[in-house]
Amino acid sequence: MNMLHTENNQLRDIAAARLAPLTPANDPWDPIRSIRKFGRHRLTSVEMTVTNLCNMRCEHCAVGDTLVMAEPDKIPLQDMIRRLDEVEHLETISITGGEPTFSGSTVRDYMVPLLKYARSRGIRSQINSNVTLPYSRYEQLAPYLDVMHISFNYTNADEFHQIGFAKAGHSVSRDAAARLYDRMIDNARRLSEAGVLVSAESMINYRTHDKIDEIHRLIVEMGCQRHEVHPMYPSSFAKDLPVITREQMRRSIELLLSARNPDVWMLFGTLPFYRCSDDKGERELLSRLAKEPNVTVRNDPDGRNRLNVNLFSGEVFVTDFSDVPSFGNIADSRLDDLFDRWLQHPLAEGVNCHCPAASCCGPNLLVKDMYYKDVNFHMRSAILE
Numbered sequence: 001m002n003m004l005h006t007e008n009n010q011l012r013d014i015a016a017a018r019l020a021p022l023t024p025a026n027d028p029w030d031p032i033r034s035i036r037k038f039g040r041h042r043l044t045s046v047e048m049t050v051t052n053l054c055n056m057r058c059e060h061c062a063v064g065d066t067l068v069m070a071e072p073d074k075i076p077l078q079d080m081i082r083r084l085d086e087v088e089h090l091e092t093i094s095i096t097g098g099e100p101t102f103s104g105s106t107v108r109d110y111m112v113p114l115l116k117y118a119r120s121r122g123i124r125s126q127i128n129s130n131v132t133l134p135y136s137r138y139e140q141l142a143p144y145l146d147v148m149h150i151s152f153n154y155t156n157a158d159e160f161h162q163i164g165f166a167k168a169g170h171s172v173s174r175d176a177a178a179r180l181y182d183r184m185i186d187n188a189r190r191l192s193e194a195g196v197l198v199s200a201e202s203m204i205n206y207r208t209h210d211k212i213d214e215i216h217r218l219i220v221e222m223g224c225q226r227h228e229v230h231p232m233y234p235s236s237f238a239k240d241l242p243v244i245t246r247e248q249m250r251r252s253i254e255l256l257l258s259a260r261n262p263d264v265w266m267l268f269g270t271l272p273f274y275r276c277s278d279d280k281g282e283r284e285l286l287s288r289l290a291k292e293p294n295v296t297v298r299n300d301p302d303g304r305n306r307l308n309v310n311l312f313s314g315e316v317f318v319t320d321f322s323d324v325p326s327f328g329n330i331a332d333s334r335l336d337d338l339f340d341r342w343l344q345h346p347l348a349e350g351v352n353c354h355c356p357a358a359s360c361c362g363p364n365l366l367v368k369d370m371y372y373k374d375v376n377f378h379m380r381s382a383i384l385e
C-alpha cells in the first residue's frame with residue numbers, strides 16, 4: 001500500500017466519522033427530510049453541471065442534446081463556492097455532466113476542490129459518471145467522495161456497445177466498447193474497495209424491463225452497495241425510443257423485488273405511482289415497497305430540495321435536463337432566493353402536494369406531464385389501506 005493511498009484512506013475515515021452513514025434510513029437527497037424538518041421545501045442540495053463533453057453517446061442520455069465536442073471556459077470556481085457558502089441548509093452537492101471527468105483539468109481545478117469544500121463543511125457529495133476513463137481520474141476524487149453514481153443497463157459488453165454508442169454518429173468497434181465495459185466494471189470495484197458508495201442506476205425501459213433481474217445480479221457482482229432504479233421517461237434526445245406502459249413498469253419492479261439480493265440497498269425513484277392512485281395494484285406495489293427491508297422510494301429532488309447550476313453560464317435550472325428555462329443566474333442572485341422564486345412558479349405549484357402519512361411530496365414534473373397532465377394533485381390524498 002503506498003503513502004498516498006494510506007493518507008487518502010485516513011482523510012476519508014476522519015471525515016466519515018463525523019457524518020452519519022448513508023443508509024436506507026439516512027438519504028439526505030430525499031426532499032421528504034427537509035419538508036419534515038422545516039414544514040416546507042428548502043434548498044438542501046445543489047447540483048453542478050461541470051461539462052458537456054462525454055466519451056459516450058448513450059441512446060437514453062437525458063442530456064444528449066447538450067453534448068458537444070469542445071466547450072468554453074467555466075465561471076471561476078470561487079464564484080460557485082461563494083454561492084454554495086450562502087446556502088443556509090446545504091446538505092448535499094452533486095456533480096454531473098456529460099462525463100464530469102472527461103477533462104483532467106476539470107477534475108483537478110473544479111471537482112477535487114468542490115469535494116474538499118463539501119468535506120470541510122460536513123456535507124455529502126455525489127458524482128454522476130460512466131467510470132469508463134482511466135482509474136487515475138477517479139482515484140483523485142475517491143478520498144473526498146461519498147457516492148459514485150453510475151449507469152448500468154446491460155447484461156453484457158454487446159449491449160453496452162449497442163446502447164452506449166447508439167448516437168455516436170460514427171462507428172465504434174465492438175472491441176473498443178468491450179474494453180470500456182471491462183474498465184467500467186473494474187473501476188466500480190476499485191472505487192468500492194476505496195470506500196466510496198458505488199450506486200448503479202438502471203432504467204426500466206423497453207430494453208431492460210424483462211431482464212432487470214439479470215442486470216441486478218451483475219451490479220451486485222460488481223460490488224456496488226446500492227442499486228438505483230428509475231423508469232425511463234424519454235427526454236427530447238431520447239424521444240424516439242419505444243415507451244413501455246405503467247403496467248410493464250410495475251411487473252418489472254415486481255420481478256426485481258422477487259429476485260434481488262436482500263443485502264443490497266435498492267433505491268427506487270421517479271416512479272409514476274402514488275398512494276392517491278385509483279389503481280389498487282399500483283397502491284399495493286407501493287405498500288410492498290414500503291415494507292421490504294433495504295428498499296427505499298426516494299421522492300424526486302428536482303425543484304423540491306435541489307437546483308442545478310450550469311458552471312459555464314452560471315444559469316440556474318430546476319434540473320440539468322428539463323425544458324423549463326433558467327430562472328436566474330448566480331452572478332447576481334443567491335441560490336436560496338432563486339429556490340424561493342422557483343417555488344412560486346406555476347409548474348412547481350402544480351406538483352407541490354404532500355401526504356405525510358405516505359411519506360410522499362408529489363410527482364416528478366416529467367411524470368406529471370406524461371401521465372397526469374389534467375390531474376390536480378392538490379385535490380387528491382393518499383389512500384392508506
Ligand code: SF4
Binds near residue numbers: 353378382
Ligand atoms: S403527496 Fe401528492 S402524489 Fe403523493 S399521495 Fe399525496 S396527493 Fe398523491
